[in-house]
Amino acid sequence: MDSKVTSGTIQKAIWDGRLPLQISLASSESRTYDQTDPYLISCPRISYLPSLLPRLKTFFSSSLIDPSSPPHQGWFSFEGVPLKWHYPVGLLYDLYAGADPASKEGADTDLASTADEDPLPWCLVVHFSDWPKEELVRMDANWMVMQDAFINSVKEADFLRNGTAKGIMSLSKEDSSGLWEAVCDVDLPSFQRISNILIPPPSQPFRNVPIRLFLPLPPDSGSPSLKVVQSPIPPFIPPSSGSSIAASQSILSTRGPQPQTIGSALHSLLPHLFPSRRTPVLAKPVLHGAAVPMGAPVEEVVRCSGYGDGWVYIVIRMMG
Amino acid sequence: MASSPSSQPTLSAFPLLTAEEFETACHAFSDRVHVAGDTKVGWSSIRLDQRATGPILSISREVGRVSTIHTSGDEPMSDPEMNQVLQWEASEEDPEALIRAPGPSVCLQVVYDVLLSPTYQVPVLYFQLRQDSHPGPLGIDAVYQYLVPDQYRKELQSVGIMGGISFGYHPDSGTPAFFVHPCHTMDAMRHIAGQRSLTPEAYLIIWLGLVGNRLGLQLPKELFTKEGIEILQGTM
Numbered sequence: 001m002d003s004k005v006t007s008g009t010i011q012k013a014i015w016d017g018r019l020p021l022q023i024s025l026a027s028s029e030s031r032t033y034d035q036t037d038p039y040l041i042s043c044p045r046i047s048y049l050p051s052l053l054p055r056l057k058t059f060f061s062s063s064l065i066d067p068s069s070p071p072h073q074g075w076f077s078f079e080g081v082p083l084k085w086h087y088p089v090g091l092l093y094d095l096y097a098g099a100d101p102a103s104k105e106g107a108d109t110d111l112a113s114t115a116d117e118d119p120l121p122w123c124l125v126v127h128f129s130d131w132p133k134e135e136l137v138r139m140d141a142n143w144m145v146m147q148d149a150f151i152n153s154v155k156e157a158d159f160l161r162n163g164t165a166k167g168i169m170s171l172s173k174e175d176s177s178g179l180w181e182a183v184c185d186v187d188l189p190s191f192q193r194i195s196n197i198l199i200p201p202p203s204q205p206f207r208n209v210p211i212r213l214f215l216p217l218p219p220d221s222g223s224p225s226l227k228v229v230q231s232p233i234p235p236f237i238p239p240s241s242g243s244s245i246a247a248s249q250s251i252l253s254t255r256g257p258q259p260q261t262i263g264s265a266l267h268s269l270l271p272h273l274f275p276s277r278r279t280p281v282l283a284k285p286v287l288h289g290a291a292v293p294m295g296a297p298v299e300e301v302v303r304c305s306g307y308g309d310g311w312v313y314i315v316i317r318m319m320g
Numbered sequence: 321m322a323s324s325p326s327s328q329p330t331l332s333a334f335p336l337l338t339a340e341e342f343e344t345a346c347h348a349f350s351d352r353v354h355v356a357g358d359t360k361v362g363w364s365s366i367r368l369d370q371r372a373t374g375p376i377l378s379i380s381r382e383v384g385r386v387s388t389i390h391t392s393g394d395e396p397m398s399d400p401e402m403n404q405v406l407q408w409e410a411s412e413e414d415p416e417a418l419i420r421a422p423g424p425s426v427c428l429q430v431v432y433d434v435l436l437s438p439t440y441q442v443p444v445l446y447f448q449l450r451q452d453s454h455p456g457p458l459g460i461d462a463v464y465q466y467l468v469p470d471q472y473r474k475e476l477q478s479v480g481i482m483g484g485i486s487f488g489y490h491p492d493s494g495t496p497a498f499f500v501h502p503c504h505t506m507d508a509m510r511h512i513a514g515q516r517s518l519t520p521e522a523y524l525i526i527w528l529g530l531v532g533n534r535l536g537l538q539l540p541k542e543l544f545t546k547e548g549i550e551i552l553q554g555t556m
Contacts, residue, residue, distance in 0.1 A: 133456025
């Protein structure tokens, strides 16, 4: 990283980001119980777990007690928690793999190294039966539910950026499915060509930035769900006084409102967890496995480090 | 611009709804239902929950009788879950069975949750259809068969102006649920309510008529007493 860091190099680094996964077949579904060899793969962080199902089905077919279930009936779990397939792999890892109690050590260095055990490779279990109906949305043989979920998410990001859903609506059907295919294939050039149609140029600030925050739940909360916080976050902090006309004009002037930073957004949405706008005191924001600088302007973060659906998913990790 | 539940001012950002206006609308609407009498309206329950994600107006009702599945079963049942229901039905009606008859039919329950979409700033309808003792929510085929009135089926399936039915996660409980994608709601509300100034409750009632009707959530006429009609007419 000694060469010049631009938003382009950050985006490329994120798309190049991979996680080593070690995937075992659920022992209850294996002819050899827990003696089946696991499947090892270096998986792009921005991709989605179900993309692995066809090859996992092939790999484990000779071990499966019931080899008849189709790949789309496959699902993943980590330490018994079913993983929601509509979240990218990298987000799932940031959410669950680091949720190790030992990470509460005061050490403020590399998040991964503070864990008791090395979280890598990330050990997941794949299942091809007993779909957890109360927890996971079922998939279909043509993966249409998955694509629908992705496009719905793209639409939401688009709506937040522009205040209308016109962008995604005007995208050709070819480009709309092309966007999904580019994410599935981790094909950054194709992705950029289509997302450049959707995302307004830097000279046009976003209306709001598509950011979702994932909060840790206490282990005894008995709830399988994650707490997700979302609220409109404008890219600039409006001045506390003055008319709205003055506010909109002053965005362009140098003395205008301050850019919204990750720290200021966290402070306004979660004031108890983030009492300071500049320094993480009780918790820190984690994105793509890294702590996000509190001073980073939110719009720049979203432009260069969003997931394939245009969203930035930040996991809030408690400190100390 | 200050909004208080009692005065119900007109909307500040129509066709969008602010969080305060949504809450005001939910309070007024559930009050209306309680005044009309919870049992009279034919719903099993209506309640307003304050959750971390904001208020949720939750309405549940029982849907017809599953035994109609035998008479109206013209269409092939592609949903494996409903096939399972059929099999259970068959075993329950087995004349050889000596156990106590469980009644002639099994009821379905639907829970409708109305939330404010934090992205689109319009109400969004989440719903789950369940059957007694059947594990997990029922699938999309059952939704079309038991909830969507005939006249809306084609429109919804072909992704009409309301954008059809999507399958996702309930924002509060995190469980799988169907929802009507809200990205067209803004345009639909503008189209229907036009330039008239609405109170928050009138907005919610129009929206329920627009979205709820398509999914079997009809507003009972008991809700519209004289005063109720005046409230709507006075603003429209």
